[in-house]
Amino acid sequence: MVIIKFLGVVALLVSTQIQANPWSQASHPASIAETAQSIGAYNGGCLSGGVRLPKEGLGYQVMRLSRNRFYGHPDLTQFIEKLGQATAAQGLGVLLIGDLGQPRGGPTLSGHRSHQTGLDVDIWFLLSQQAAKRSLTVNERETWSATSVLAATSDAINFSQWSLANAKVLEAAARMPEVDRIFVNPSVKRELCRSKNSASQWLRKIRPWWKHDDHFHVRLKCPVGNLHCVAQESLPLGDGCDAGLAWWFSAEAKKPATGKPAPTPPLPALCNKLLNN
Numbered sequence: 001m002v003i004i005k006f007l008g009v010v011a012l013l014v015s016t017q018i019q020a021n022p023w024s025q026a027s028h029p030a031s032i033a034e035t036a037q038s039i040g041a042y043n044g045g046c047l048s049g050g051v052r053l054p055k056e057g058l059g060y061q062v063m064r065l066s067r068n069r070f071y072g073h074p075d076l077t078q079f080i081e082k083l084g085q086a087t088a089a090q091g092l093g094v095l096l097i098g099d100l101g102q103p104r105g106g107p108t109l110s111g112h113r114s115h116q117t118g119l120d121v122d123i124w125f126l127l128s129q130q131a132a133k134r135s136l137t138v139n140e141r142e143t144w145s146a147t148s149v150l151a152a153t154s155d156a157i158n159f160s161q162w163s164l165a166n167a168k169v170l171e172a173a174a175r176m177p178e179v180d181r182i183f184v185n186p187s188v189k190r191e192l193c194r195s196k197n198s199a200s201q202w203l204r205k206i207r208p209w210w211k212h213d214d215h216f217h218v219r220l221k222c223p224v225g226n227l228h229c230v231a232q233e234s235l236p237l238g239d240g241c242d243a244g245l246a247w248w249f250s251a252e253a254k255k256p257a258t259g260k261p262a263p264t265p266p267l268p269a270l271c272n273k274l275l276n277n
Contacts, residue, residue: 022275023106029071030104030277032270036074038105038117038223039274041230044265047105047118048274053077053097059084060095061131063124063141069108072100073118075178075223080121086172092165093127098146098215104274106267113264117229119220123173125149126214127165146214155187155249167192173218174202181235183209183217186248193241203239208248228270 029050036049050071055062060080062070072080077100084095099122101115102108114120124146136144149162170192174182184192186208196203209217222229236244247253 021107021109023102023104024109026102026104026106026275027068028103030274032274032277035225036118036223038073038119038226038229039270040117040228040268041265042114042117042120042219042232044267045105045117045230046267046271046274047071047073047101047103047116048270049074050101050103050105050118051077052103053080053100056135057081057084059086059088060097061128061136061141062097063136063144064098065138065141067099069099069102069115070097071103071105071118072121073220073223073226075220076100076119076121079176079178079218079220082176083123083169083173087127087169088132090168090172092168093129094131095169096124096126096128096131096144096146098122098124106271106275107264113261114219119222119229121218122215123169123218124215125161125166127163127169148213150185150187150213157187157191162188162191167195170206170216171202173216174205178220178223179205180219180221180232181205181207182219183207183212185209185211185213186245186253187213188216189240189245189248193239193245196239196241200239203241204235204237206240207235208240208245228268 031049033048039046051074053070087095099115101118105116105118126147147161149158151158173179182205184206189206189208192203192206222231
């Protein structure tokens with residue numbers, strides 16, 4: 001009886017969370033304009049006229065279908081398709097695509113503070129050769145895990161998981177003009193910097209960030225004509241392979257976070273209109 005009551009409480013909590021976040025209940029996109037619009041900030045916005053990324057295409061397959069987070073601005077789905085095609089053309093394997101956003105964007109129940117305007121996507125570092133030969137089953141898409149490219153007890157790269165193919169995919173993504181920045185683990189950035197050359201200006205878009213050791217996070221620029229999209233600040237000058245990168249390996253950077261996280265910006269009024277459309 002105690003177990004039954006406990007499970008009932010858990011179910012009630014989950015139900016309450018869903019009701020408190022109506023964005024997770026939206027099952028399909030909606031539009032409040034003639035063209036797709038990313039509205040607001042990456043961590044405080046929504047998506048009008050979003051499109052669904054097909055669950056697989058040349059060079060990519062979508063994971064975790066049950067989350068229903070495979071919607072994005074058309075610029076994002078086109079980017080993923082182009083990157084998949086480039087990956088396939090070079091024989092690098094198949095990209096395993098994690099979360100994009102919800103049908104109408106907005107805040108998610110778990111996992112992200114961003115991914116709200118249809119311009120963010122997580123891509124696993126694992127480039128699957130197995131997936132290149134066949135379509136993954138629904139069960140495989142739900143149970144396979146993204147694999148860290150770091151050594152278990154240090155900041156070092158684990159070269160049994162990391163490969164030149166990962167670096168080539170990051171370069172291909174960073175060279176696409178619609179890409180604003182790509183978040184990776186600081187150790188991944190450091191590894192890329194070690195092999196840089198005079199043609200490595202694309203490294204400027206590769207930005208170190210906490211975690212991100214089993215995937216990279218691509219963020220696109222605000223699309224042309226999306227007047228309500230809030231852009232991030234401009235990237236610093238240089239390739240980022242300087243003292244600023246060294247900070248990420250300092251005691252200060254590794255110190256556990258304390259206190260409450262910064263509040264997310266309020267959603268624009270247009271998002272309320274979209275949610276109720």
